[in-house]
Amino acid sequence: MQLDVNRQNGVIIIRPHLRRIDASVATEFKSKVIDLIAAGDEKIVINLSDVDFIDSSGLGVLVLLLRKLGPDGKIRLCKVNESVRSIFELTRLDEVFDIHKTVEGAVEALLAS
Amino acid sequence: MDEMCYTFPAKLKYLRSAAKVSREVCREIDESCADKNFLRDVELCVSEAFTNALKYGQSGKTDSPISLYFQIFSNKLIIKVKDKGKGFNLENLPELDLRSLPIHGYGLYIIRSKMDEVQYVKNIEGNFLTMTKYFKQK
Numbered sequence: 001m002q003l004d005v006n007r008q009n010g011v012i013i014i015r016p017h018l019r020r021i022d023a024s025v026a027t028e029f030k031s032k033v034i035d036l037i038a039a040g041d042e043k044i045v046i047n048l049s050d051v052d053f054i055d056s057s058g059l060g061v062l063v064l065l066l067r068k069l070g071p072d073g074k075i076r077l078c079k080v081n082e083s084v085r086s087i088f089e090l091t092r093l094d095e096v097f098d099i100h101k102t103v104e105g106a107v108e109a110l111l112a113s
Numbered sequence: 114m115d116e117m118c119y120t121f122p123a124k125l126k127y128l129r130s131a132a133k134v135s136r137e138v139c140r141e142i143d144e145s146c147a148d149k150n151f152l153r154d155v156e157l158c159v160s161e162a163f164t165n166a167l168k169y170g171q172s173g174k175t176d177s178p179i180s181l182y183f184q185i186f187s188n189k190l191i192i193k194v195k196d197k198g199k200g201f202n203l204e205n206l207p208e209l210d211l212r213s214l215p216i217h218g219y220g221l222y223i224i225r226s227k228m229d230e231v232q233y234v235k236n237i238e239g240n241f242l243t244m245t246k247y248f249k250q251k
Contacts, residue, residue, distance in 0.1 A: 023164040024128045055160050056219035064216050083153060090226055091219055092211045 001028050011107050015047040021058030030061040045106040049079035076106035120180045128163050135159035138183045146248035154227040161220040162242050166196040189247045200240035203233035
């Protein structure tokens with residue numbers, strides 16, 4: 001599983017090269033992102049532009065990251081497609097995650113927080 | 114009624130094959146009854162059900178396979194997911210408290226939300242999660 005990792009003004013931008021985040025990749029995805037956080041990168045943007053399918057395992061990883069990074073907004077999501085967004089809405093996670101249309105918007109929001 | 118059955122080894126690496134099969138089965142249904150959203154919901158619920166069967170369905174003694182049965186009726190699709198593990202009691206599962214930001218438990222919540230009817234039966238043949246989704250009215 002490949003992740004694109006870029007750093008911008010102290011924010012780490014993670015783009016999983018995955019069309020699907022399901023149980024078959026969730027554990028590896030979680031481990032890779034947690035390794036990055038453990039290395040000191042505590043403000044993260046997850047760019048979901050490649051993802052068109054997410055299941056409960058994928059949601060569980062994102063919630064775990066949100067809980068790990070705390071409620072004060074150190075994680076932002078961006079470029080969430082319609083299909084994935086509908087699952088966020090169903091589970092009301094759209095109310096707890098700050099979701100942005102662009103990477104730039106997500107980074108700016110993090111830096112302003 | 115047309116019925117199709119597919120059996121997979123109870124391994125995570127077959128999750129995507131199970132999801133793919135559900136897409137292919139839905140393509141047998143008239144598009145006016147099963148649109149893009151219908152296909153997406155079925156694929157998601159089959160994926161969730163297969164993952165649940167792996168999680169709760171294994172007895173630890175054997176690698177019992179997981180079977181998917183698709184029954185296409187004139188007005189609905191019924192999907193049965195069978196495993197032979199210890200299973201769980203659907204009625205006794207607590208309601209998911211979304212406000213508490215749970216890490217687990219979204220799978221059955223999604224299935225219950227996306228499907229019109231959900232049943233879980235344990236009998237001598239195994240555990241059957243039965244999901245029913247009605248077609249759109251033409």
